[in-house]
Amino acid sequence: MRRDAFRILQGTETAIYLFAGFLIAAGAAVLLLSTLMEGVQHLLKGDYGEVVLGLLDRVLLALMLAEILYTLLRFAREGTLEATPFLIIGIIAAVRRVLVLTAEAVEKFDLADPAFMAVLAELGLLSLMVVAFALAIRLVRPAGGQ
Incomplete structure (x- = not known):
């Protein structure tokens, strides 16, 4: 039973x-x-x-x-769950946001606009996130794995 x-x-x-x-x-x-x-x-x-x-x-x-x-x-x-696909999703999401943000920023912002600093800060944080996700993938994968 x-x-x-x-x-x-x-x-x-x-x-x-x-x-x-x-x-x-x-x-x-x-x-x-x-x-x-x-x-x-x-x-x-x-x-x-x-x-x-x-x-x-x-x-x-x-x-x-x-x-x-x-x-x-x-x-x-x-029946097993791995962290790597979620980390890849995080990288794709961060890269997506970076690309969309930069494409939008080209049209809307100039160096004199105070919102430009906020965009730069967000781009910096997103870049750090991509690096962190990539390092996490490297740490999660087995030493001899692909």
Whole structure:
């Protein structure tokens, strides 16, 4: 009886992770489709900067969702959770923010604007986060691993 209860709970846990995976996959598909439609609209209007910024932002978000989906599927298959995929998601998120922030800052800020210092501080912190995540990946992976 104990084994049956354990199997039921394990099956339930796997089902929850797989359902969450389907929702994430559907969300990523909708995100990419809406990005494509909005990109075409901005392209027809001649807003090329908006096209690039939207593509950059949303494609990197889709990559984050794909990495989360990979982690969920791997957990459902193997039953173990690893830190590396989450660290990779953190790197993608930080790089995404850096790219979007710099793309937006080029249009809005000049050196005389006080908000420029806030942008520089955020870029500095994001850069430190990327380095910290990379070091954490290096520490988490086995010595002979890839």
